[in-house]
Amino acid sequence: QQQVKQSPQSLIVQKGGISIINCAYENTAFDYFPWYQQFPGKGPALLIAIRPDVSEKKEGRFTISFNKSAKQFSLHIMDSQPGDSATYFCAATRRGYGGATNKLIFGTGTLLAVQP
Amino acid sequence: GAGVSQSPRYKVAKRGQDVALRCDPISGHVSLFWYQQALGQGPEFLTYFQNEAQLDKSGLPSDRFFAERPEGSVSTLKIQRTQQEDSAVYLCASSFRGNRPPANTGELFFGEGSRLTVL
Numbered sequence: 489q490q491q492v493k494q495s496p497q498s499l500i501v502q503k504g505g506i507s508i509i510n511c512a513y514e515n516t517a518f519d520y521f522p523w524y525q526q527f528p529g530k531g532p533a534l535l536i537a538i539r540p541d542v543s544e545k546k547e548g549r550f551t552i553s554f555n556k557s558a559k560q561f562s563l564h565i566m567d568s569q570p571g572d573s574a575t576y577f578c579a580a581t582r583r584g585y586g587g588a589t590n591k592l593i594f595g596t597g598t599l600l601a602v603q604p
Numbered sequence: 605g606a607g608v609s610q611s612p613r614y615k616v617a618k619r620g621q622d623v624a625l626r627c628d629p630i631s632g633h634v635s636l637f638w639y640q641q642a643l644g645q646g647p648e649f650l651t652y653f654q655n656e657a658q659l660d661k662s663g664l665p666s667d668r669f670f671a672e673r674p675e676g677s678v679s680t681l682k683i684q685r686t687q688q689e690d691s692a693v694y695l696c697a698s699s700f701r702g703n704r705p706p707a708n709t710g711e712l713f714f715g716e717g718s719r720l721t722v723l
Binding site: 494522524529530531532533534537577579590591592593594595596597 | 608637639644645646647648649652660663695697711712713714715716717
């Protein structure tokens with residue numbers, strides 16, 4: 489499968505700090521880049537997503553930065569909280585007709601621990 | 605419930621046994637996906653249905669894996685003659701395919717998964 493490379497594998501951040509997770513993709517046909525959050529024993533849940541026609545998207549404390557020329561995108565979590573401790577996955581796909589979701593290609597995940 | 609429901613949540617099988625995993629998608633969701641998530645890894649695509657049609661099964665690792673969605677709602681993933689390397693969490697996700705917001709966001713809603721352990 490076309491790869492999405494994610495780093496770091498794990499991350500420890502102090503409460504109130506900034507968590508940064510990076511991803512890189514290969515397929516220039518990808519046009520939808522979501523981030524998923526997964527807690528132990530649960531399925532992944534959509535956190536925030538971006539399309540390549542914008543360079544940044546912000547929702548609350550979560551921001552995606554997107555660099556189309558470098559084929560890279562990153563997730564920034566501002567004012568990180570212990571409740572943010574989870575595994576984060578970046579993903580990419582090429583959308584289908586009418587914006588329908590095609591199969592997502594996931595990164596390998598980043599285990600985030602926010603220390604109180 | 606309103607979410608994607610999967611059963612069983614946990615399954616232990618002896619090597620060589622057949623297993624069946626069930627997924628109840630969100631009502632009205634047209635698209636249904638199966639993913640395999642090994643320990644410490646990201647979900648890996650297995651197969652995709654639009655209504656009852658299996659449009660993509662390129663991720664199924666072998667012919668021991670079979671999925672169906674005969675009436676376009678509930679789906680079953682069947683694994684025959686299980687092997688130890690089949691041990692993983694099997695995630696089901698559904699999505700509503702539409703032409704107007706918010707349906708066309710294409711967001712995938714995941715279930716909590718079925719954890720399969722093959723001894």
